Amino acid sequence: MVTAIELEEALLPSDEDVRWYAEHGWYLSKKLFTDHEVDTLVEASEAFYAGARSRHLPHRPPTLAYWEPSAGQVQRHNDYVHYESDPIAAILRKPILAAVAARLAEADEIRLFQSTLIYKPPVAAEPTNLVPWHFDRHYWQTCTSDRMLTAFIPFHDCDESMGTITMVDGSHLWREVGADDSTTRHFAHRDPAQLEQLLHDNARHNGQRVRKIPMIIPKGHVSFHHCRTYHGSGPNRSDRPRRAISLHLQDGDNQYRRRVLNDGSLVRYNHDHLVRRDAGGDPDYSDPEFCPVLWRTSMK
Numbered sequence: 001m002v003t004a005i006e007l008e009e010a011l012l013p014s015d016e017d018v019r020w021y022a023e024h025g026w027y028l029s030k031k032l033f034t035d036h037e038v039d040t041l042v043e044a045s046e047a048f049y050a051g052a053r054s055r056h057l058p059h060r061p062p063t064l065a066y067w068e069p070s071a072g073q074v075q076r077h078n079d080y081v082h083y084e085s086d087p088i089a090a091i092l093r094k095p096i097l098a099a100v101a102a103r104l105a106e107a108d109e110i111r112l113f114q115s116t117l118i119y120k121p122p123v124a125a126e127p128t129n130l131v132p133w134h135f136d137r138h139y140w141q142t143c144t145s146d147r148m149l150t151a152f153i154p155f156h157d158c159d160e161s162m163g164t165i166t167m168v169d170g171s172h173l174w175r176e177v178g179a180d181d182s183t184t185r186h187f188a189h190r191d192p193a194q195l196e197q198l199l200h201d202n203a204r205h206n207g208q209r210v211r212k213i214p215m216i217i218p219k220g221h222v223s224f225h226h227c228r229t230y231h232g233s234g235p236n237r238s239d240r241p242r243r244a245i246s247l248h249l250q251d252g253d254n255q256y257r258r259r260v261l262n263d264g265s266l267v268r269y270n271h272d273h274l275v276r277r278d279a280g281g282d283p284d285y286s287d288p289e290f291c292p293v294l295w296r297t298s299m300k
């Protein structure tokens with residue numbers, strides 16, 4: 001008889017999958033969530049959009065993404081959804097998800113870093129639905145770790161017609177050119193054409209061409225990407241909303257670091273306005289209220 005533990009182990013990336021991720025910078029998981037769990041995410045997100053909160057953020061940090069109904073039919077982003085919605089957090093905390101991340105990142109511990117609830121309305125020409133090329137490490141310059149990664153969790157089968165997440169294969173291994181302080185700004189505040197150009201400049205600098213891989217993600221499966229993998233996504237040309245959560249994850253070693261821009265100003269991530277301080281007075285990225293531990297290998 002197959003035990004529950006063996007079943008779950010079969011969902012983990014194999015050694016070959018881990019090597020694949022190291023080489024390509026992305027990985028499509030097996031079915032980690034049941035249909036029921038995914039359907040619960042749809043219901044809980046609709047409740048969230050209608051105003052349901054388990055608790056509110058104590059205050060809104062300056063660059064918080066926070067869609068509200070008054071913004072209308074644009075792409076919706078809501079950060080800290082794991083903090084504000086217990087029904088959603090309960091599913092995001094499913095151990096197998098972070099166990100997969102731990103294997104990929106080759107880390108003993110995985111903590112939640114951020115979660116963003118995302119909704120692309122089914123409007124083919126909606127400009128805000130486009131996610132320009134970027135990599136997540138740019139937003140996390142106050143982090144010490146280069147092993148952070150993101151789990152992209154759609155709430156349904158997700159393909160190109162819905163504007164699924166698209167990876168630039170192997171780009172996490174590139175050396176970056178043209179990086180300046182503007183890379184710390186979120187893609188929603190930058191010019192997409194300029195970002196497309198920057199992607200191609202980077203490929204050329206590394207003697208590579210841009211290979212775009214749209215992730216075809218069946219319901220319950222999860223797409224993972226390394227924090228230096230370029231990715232983006234296109235319009236939602238389907239007749240249904242594209243619903244997802246981007247779950248950003250940190251390895252146990254990640255910590256805050258001071259990062260000063262050329263003009264002398266300090267880079268600040270939204271956590272820096274919310275989390276507790278460590279012994280040295282710096283933001284503590286292991287504050288269990290905002291950045292709970294999701295997996296420790298010793299928990300196995």
Ligand SMILES: O=C(O)CCC(=O)C(=O)O
Pocket residue numbers: 118131136150151152163164165166231232233246247
């Ligand atoms: O919504 C998308 O297609 C991209 C989301 C994203 O940038 C991420 O998961 O890091």
Ligand SMILES: [Fe+2]
Pocket residue numbers: 134135136231
């Ligand atoms: Fe991203």
